[in-house]
Amino acid sequence: MSTLAYALFPTPLGFCGIAWNDRALTCVQLPEVDEAATRQRMARRFPELTEGQPLPFVQQAIAAITALLEGHPPEPRDLTHLPLDMEGVPPFHQRVYELTRRIPPGETLTYGDVAQRLGEPGAARAVGQALGANPFAPVVPCHRVLGAQTGTGGFSAHGGLQTKLKMLEIEGARFGGPGLFE
Numbered sequence: 001m002s003t004l005a006y007a008l009f010p011t012p013l014g015f016c017g018i019a020w021n022d023r024a025l026t027c028v029q030l031p032e033v034d035e036a037a038t039r040q041r042m043a044r045r046f047p048e049l050t051e052g053q054p055l056p057f058v059q060q061a062i063a064a065i066t067a068l069l070e071g072h073p074p075e076p077r078d079l080t081h082l083p084l085d086m087e088g089v090p091p092f093h094q095r096v097y098e099l100t101r102r103i104p105p106g107e108t109l110t111y112g113d114v115a116q117r118l119g120e121p122g123a124a125r126a127v128g129q130a131l132g133a134n135p136f137a138p139v140v141p142c143h144r145v146l147g148a149q150t151g152t153g154g155f156s157a158h159g160g161l162q163t164k165l166k167m168l169e170i171e172g173a174r175f176g177g178p179g180l181f182e
Contacts, residue, residue: 005052011069017042024083071170096130110148
């Protein structure tokens, strides 16, 4: 199903982009360096579309994503209820995204953990490639997947690892001690 429109919305990290069709989200974009850069990226991805007024379910998605990025309980921080249109997403990537969506806020797995849980223990690199192509960040929370060797792994969003660490900090992520940043 094709995309109907897209919109930008402010978050504590900057302006995110979101696109949709009549039943699901087709893209969620973490912020670029500024609002104009996020708008340009969305326009490049959807050159045939213009910005539009979000449908009610998209407005609910925007509120949930914003609450996650603010990190203020009791706001909803789990985004598994948001509908995603996976048409055109390769089957392996779909499996990675479905599993990654189930990682609760504040928790992390390694790329190898995800591969193991998929029943493909040698596929850690393929998991990383799938997450690097994630068209739904942070709804598919690729920031919650870390490298076993480095403790962080990569992150393709603007700001790279700094953005990944900021998102984990907002969620209160913990590993290897009392806190991620202690």
